[in-house]
Structure formats: structure tokens, C-alpha cells
Amino acid sequence: MVQHSILETLSGPLRKEVLSSLQSLHFEHGKILFRAGDPCQGLPLVLNGTVKVQMTGLSGHSIVLYRMGADDICTLSIGCLMTGDGFRAEAVVEEDAEVFMVPRGLFDRLMDQSADFRLGVMESYGRRLNDLMLLVEEVAFRRMDERLAHWLETRAVEGSIRITHQELAVELGTAREVVSRLLKELERQGKLRLSRGCISFVQ
Amino acid sequence: MVQHSILETLSGPLRKEVLSSLQSLHFEHGKILFRAGDPCQGLPLVLNGTVKVQMTGLSGHSIVLYRMGADDICTLSIGCLMTGDGFRAEAVVEEDAEVFMVPRGLFDRLMDQSADFRLGVMESYGRRLNDLMLLVEEVAFRRMDERLAHWLETRAVEGSIRITHQELAVELGTAREVVSRLLKELERQGKLRLSRGCISFVQ
DNA sequence: CGGCCTTGTGTGACTTTATCACTGAACCGC
DNA sequence: GCGGTTCAGTGATAAAGTCACACAAGGCCG
DSSP: OSSHHHTSSOOOOHHHHHHHOEEEEEEEOOOOOTTTOOOSSSSEEEEEEEEEEEEEEESSSSEEEEEEOTTTOOOOHHHHHHOOOOOOSSSEEEEEEEEEEEOHHHHHHHHHHHHHHHHHHHHHHHHHHHHHHHHHHHHSSHHHHHHHHHHHHTTTGGSSEOHHHHHHHHTTSSSHHHHHHHHHEEEHTTSEEEEETTEOOOO | OOHHHHHSSSSHHHHHHHHHHOOEEEETHHHHHHHOOOOSSSSSEEEEEEEEEEEOTSSEEEEEEEEOOOOOBBBBHHHHHHHHHOSSSEEEEEEEEEEEEEEEHHHHHHHHHHHHHHHHHHHHHHEEEEEEEHHHHHHSSSSSHHHHHHHHTTTGGGEEEOOOHHHHHHHHOOOOOHHHHHHHHHTTTTTTTEETTEEEEEE
């Protein structure tokens, strides 16, 4: 059974060969897929779970750049694969993930032999580039209270979330104190209830 | 004569065909290559000159995302070409530029037939992704005075530069007043001399 | 159970950056 | 030389980041 849509587009024999040569790797929550400076071993195809990609500045502060989920391709790896440079960011598994690791040689062959594979890779690249451009815009021009509110809104469906202020600060690329103060203000307004490691949405 | 290194890697007949079907377009200083929302017409290969790519936030503020120079590929276009989405950013010619515009069909054929072309495109993508990641880090965590000083340092060789505070603010993604104040402080320290539309480096 | 340690949160004081609302200076074209 | 436009400077205020600490919640272990 094919487990990643980009492989489903491959012609019969090629797909068969790929599937027989690849084995899915299992990564648990908290596991590091790669660290800043690591050389790239191959192109990870994410089958399921979620992986966040974040980078740390000289100041020691970190920011989450984007997330990968089921059916994603870790496009960041391709550039490193091509140039031989190390990663600038690190990838941390959030929900347990299964990953196909496509080595350089096989990646080159797939790019050579499948137009659909190329298309999938290019589309993925385009999306990532757009994501990062939007992130730049957000970080440069949006107010932190709006960004925090927006982040919370997208998860509000769950009623409450388990996250520390520090982790939330990394999501937004700011300082823990800033998050604490903004959250406290939202609690004063009656929109949230705070407890250690947990944020509950009122109503 | 081949004018873009990525075309030099093509096999004889293919290169010949490409060069005969493409004509270089000339863009003058200030000309807009594409605007936010425009659909993508093809992949621009920059032969010479420089083009800056910038985006404007909802607030109306803009920030320069990256520059393209001789031998660059406008990788941003590929994603738009693939997905059919419009551009999120705009490209403005700084120094008069010549550009080959590779239409979708030809791009697909080159990707299909030349491993070196693919490699060039992938490398370019990787570099752009790295540039944007570094920009996120810079915008999120670096102090404005350091960023301004760094920007100025990289051009200090020229003795003086013609740029308005507003343009410099767009380079850094901040407000004009902030740039004015920081520059004034540097002038007070005797490091710069300011005049309308011009910054001179002392010594 | 109580003490101790680790991790997470709250907050005051202060600096840096952004925003708003102006003023005035420099240049351009008649 | 006059009037309009573009640039630059600046005070007041708000938002965000930094530093330094106090304290609270939960886990662990004797």
C-alpha cells in the first residue's frame, strides 16, 4: 500500500522499486529529526504525525518556522542535499510520526523519471516559500496581541490546550514574559482561564 | 553566446533550441517585473542587473525579502507557476536588467530533459529558503540599530549612498521615523554625514 | 507527610521600537 | 521667487523586549 501521495503518481515498476527499497522510520514525540548544523541524509517524506521546524537565533531565542504533517515533503532538506550545507533549523516531532527517508541517489532518479514527482516537489517548495514570506510579514508588522489571539483562535475548538508560556513564546518568536502578560490580560478580560501548563477557553 | 549559466549546462541541441526561442527582455530601473496578485507568466532568468523582491503588509508597510542579480533564477515564480496562485510579493528593478522569460511548457521540458537544469533550480530554491529563514530570525530577534549598522556596513565601501530614509525603512521592514532617529544618532557619534537623499560615511 | 528541587508563572523597572501628529527644510518646475 | 511636493526631524505616547527577581505548583524521596 502506498502511503505518501507523491509516490502514488509513480509508474508501476518505479513505485514498486521505491516501496521495496524504502522502509518507514518511526519517530516519537520529542524526537529530533535533525538539528542545526547537521548534514542532510536524504529527503524525508512525512507519512503521518506532525513535525515542527524551528530555528534559534544568536540571542538564544527560537521561533517556529512551519509545520509538516501527513503527506508533506521536507523541502528544506532538498536545498541542503543539493548544496551539501548543514541545516540552519531543527525539526522536532510533535505527534509521533512515520517518515520515508529518500536518499540522494533515489531522489535524483525520481526527479529524472517522474514529472509528477517533480511537480509535487515544486509545489511543496512554492508553499514553503509562501509560508515563510507570510511569516516575515507577520513578524515584521503584526502586533503581538493580534498574533497571539490568532494563534489561540486556531486551536480554540479544543476547549483547552496544554502548552507552557515558554513554548507559546517560541511559536510566536517572542519572550516568555510578553506571552505571560498578554495571556494574563486576556484572563482579566474573562476570555481565558490559566493554570500551570494549560490554557482553557471560556465558553 | 549563452548568457545564463544554467543554460550552459544544457546539451547542444537543447541549448540551441532554447536560445533561439527565448529573447531577452530589457527592464529599466524602477520597472515592476510583477506585482502582488499578478499571475505568473513564466520563470524569469536574470542575466544581469539587480531586482529586489519585497512584500507589503496589511498595515501598508513593506519589507525587502531578497535580491536577484546576474545568473539568478526567480524561484518564487516557480511555485506560482505550479500552483497557478498569484504572487504574494512584488519585484522591482533596481539596476537595469535583462531577463529571459521561460514559459511553463519550456520549463517543464527543461526539468524533464536536463539533470543540471534541475540541480540549478533546486540549488536556487535552497538558497532562497535559507535567505528567508535568516530574514525571519533577523526580524524576530535582532535589534534595529545592529541591523541598520550591518546594512550600512555592507555598502560602506562606496563612501556614500543615495537612499531616502523611507527606502531604508523598507529594506529593514521598519518605520521611517525609526530609521531617521537611528541615523541621526550615528551622525551625532560622527560616523555618518546626512543630507537629503544621501548618507556619507566618515573617513 | 514534609522538605527539597525543578519547572512554570507573575511582575516591576527600564530600554527599545512603533505609532501618531506635527514642523520645517530641500528641491522642482514654472 | 513662489507654490507644491518630497524628505527629514522630533515630541509624546503605546507596545514590545530585557533583566532581575519572587513565588507557586507539582514531582520525588526519605
